[in-house]
Amino acid sequence: MLKDWFYYTRGQRRTILLLLIVILLLVGVVIGGGFYNVSNCVTVETLDIADSLYAKVENDRREWKGGKTYAYNKNHNTSPSVRGYTYKKSAEASGYYGTKSRKDTSLLYPRQEKYTSKFIIDVNSADTLILKKVPGIGSVISRNIVNYRNRLGGFYDVRQLLEIRYVDSTLLDWFEVKSGLSRKINVNKAGMDELRNHPYMDYYKAKAIIDFRRKRGPLSGMSQISILGEFTEDDILRLSHYFEFE
Known part of the structure; x- marks a missing residue:
């Protein structure tokens, strides 16, 4: 075979090579067309998946707070009646019935009874x-x-x-005020937190009492607290109802 090849003239050999190249190109085109078809199939499948995801997103986006939902139809026609947005009523979730009247919530949130006359x-x-x-x-x-x-x-x-x-x-x-106070503060035993957490106290007032106890011992009454600069006359008057010195 190889010897027979050399019996052809140079021009014939070139022609044969050109034909072989053309044949190879045609085969490549045919094979490439097959891959193109496969890629088209994959593309169509991908688009179908994307369309279904888009349908779900559109359906979720069209849900109202009141519970109204619309069924999505991917046939995007111009007419709203053909477009596929079918109205669905959700009575339990939205509280709407037929017309747009709100659900009666009197059972869930009963009206608070109020006194009609002075009741001390x-x-x-x-x-x-x-x-x-x-x-x-x-x-x-x-x-x-x-x-x-x-x-x-x-x-x-x-x-x-x-x-x-x-x-x-x-x-x-x-x-x-019919009943008395439920709790008083023992000034000589209360700690910093208990003292300063009272609405009429703060950190500096509580610290002044703690420092006085540490330096001079237990307090005997409001008169000793009144000499502390952190307390005003209004403070003494109000706190006298809540302090005890036992």
């Missing part, structure tokens, strides 16, 4: 349920009153309610 309340014993029955007092104010009462150890005057946020003078007529 003991400010030192009333809990939040009783306090919320007073017109003008809701959950926030009732919690503020109870929390402040716990920090004080009780009220000795109804006007102390004015020290609480959101409480105004119109509410004072509903209250009176």
